[in-house]
Amino acid sequence: MELLELMKERHAVRQYLSKPIEEDKKSRLASYIDSLNKKYGTHVQVFFDEKDAFKNATIDYGSFSGCTNIVVIVGKDPVISGYVGELIALKIQEKGLNSCFVAMSYQKGIIKNKTAKAKGEKIQCSIGFGYGKTSGFAHKSRDLKKMLIVKGEKPEHLDEIAEACLLAPTAMNQQRFRLVASKGEVEIQKHGIGFYTDFCLGIVRCHKDLITGAISLD
Ligand SMILES: Cc1cc2nc3c(=O)[nH]c(=O)nc-3n(C[C@H](O)[C@H](O)[C@H](O)COP(=O)(O)O)c2cc1C
Numbered sequence: 001m002e003l004l005e006l007m008k009e010r011h012a013v014r015q016y017l018s019k020p021i022e023e024d025k026k027s028r029l030a031s032y033i034d035s036l037n038k039k040y041g042t043h044v045q046v047f048f049d050e051k052d053a054f055k056n057a058t059i060d061y062g063s064f065s066g067c068t069n070i071v072v073i074v075g076k077d078p079v080i081s082g083y084v085g086e087l088i089a090l091k092i093q094e095k096g097l098n099s100c101f102v103a104m105s106y107q108k109g110i111i112k113n114k115t116a117k118a119k120g121e122k123i124q125c126s127i128g129f130g131y132g133k134t135s136g137f138a139h140k141s142r143d144l145k146k147m148l149i150v151k152g153e154k155p156e157h158l159d160e161i162a163e164a165c166l167l168a169p170t171a172m173n174q175q176r177f178r179l180v181a182s183k184g185e186v187e188i189q190k191h192g193i194g195f196y197t198d199f200c201l202g203i204v205r206c207h208k209d210l211i212t213g214a215i216s217l218d
Contacts, residue, residue, distance in 0.1 A: 003210050003217065004160070006090055007167040011136025013098035016066035019131040021048065025095050032091050033071070042084045043074040043121050052110050054128070064102070067128040072115045074123055081124035082202025083209075086168065089127055090210075090217055098132030101125055101169060103196065125199055141166040142175045147191070151182040157212065161186050164211035168204040171196035177204050 026048050033044050047053065047070045054064055071088055075081035085101065092099045103125060115123060144162055158181055165179060165188065177200065178191040188205050190197050209215045 003090075004164060004167075006093055006217075007164055007207060007210075008138075009135070010089060010093040010099070010167075010169070011138065012100040012169060013132035013134065013136045014064045014067070014100050014128075015133040016064075016068070016098070016128075016130040017133055018066060021069060021097065021130060025097070029088075029091065029095065033088060036084050036087060040080055040084050041075070042081060043116065043118060044084060044088065045072045045074060045115055046070070047072070047111055047114065050111065064100070064128060066133075067130060069128065069130045070102075070111055071127040071129065072111060072123055073125050073127070074115060074117055074121050076120050076122075078124050078196075078198035079202040079205070082196075082199035083206045084202075085125060085127060085199070086203040086206040087215075087217065089129075089169070092127070092129045094217065097129055098135060099127050099129035101171070102128050103171060125196065139169070139173050147175070147178045149178065149180045151180070153184075155181050155184045155186055158186060161208050161211055164207040165204050168200070168207045170200040170203065174200070177201060 030046055033046055036042065037044055050068050050070065053068055053070050073081045073085045089099050148162060162179055172195060174194040176190060176192040176194040176197045178189055180187045180189055188208055190201050210217065
């Protein structure tokens with residue numbers, strides 16, 4: 001599937017069916033995560049069929065139900081962790097599953113105790129996933145004009161890059177980033193104060209790198 005289509009199809013999904021994930025999808029996702037850990041130096045771990053994963057959890061916002069599969073994004077650097085997390089979210093979507101990033105608070109539960117962390121690493125965020133009851137809906141995007149700075153000539157592919165970046169999920173849909181285009185290059189920068197802005201910067205940069213072909217989803 002076209003990457004832009006995949007980005008358009010991914011939405012935060014918080015209610016899940018009890019339908020189990022097929023074994024081959026589980027093993028392919030687990031090896032994809034292993035390969036990302038090797039490439040980016042992260043320590044992401046995936047837990048399947050954890051019935052109590054969200055038990056006793058106070059989720060900051062959003063109301064989750066039926067979610068038993070979790071990717072725990074462990075890493076040292078929040079930007080790299082966000083980047084890797086979004087590659088995983090898109091890979092999940094490519095497999096016909098749904099997902100939602102989950103901020104920290106549920107960690108007090110069973111999954112926190114099972115998650116391995118080396119020195120200097122922390123749980124940066126998580127992703128709940130599975131077969132969604134719905135496929136979610138498109139988030140509202142901020143006005144591109146307020147998020148874009150073009151110095152000099154407009155770079156080739158700027159429109160496509162901007163479209164991909166605006167499709168990126170951000171915590172509480174804050175979209176605290178901007179695009180700075182200069183000398184043919186487009187840079188994604190943090191802009192404004194908010195929650196998880198470094199992690200979200202990584203997510204947006206991931207969309208940009210995928211759409212420009214700097215990286216692939218393989
Ligand atoms: C870093 C991060 C943390 C998030 N934490 C939560 C959360 O704790 N609870 C929740 O319901 N949604 C959470 N979300 C989902 C966002 O609310 C959602 O991605 C955003 O509103 C954009 O919508 P979309 O994912 O459908 O594009 C989080 C998203 C990100 C990127």
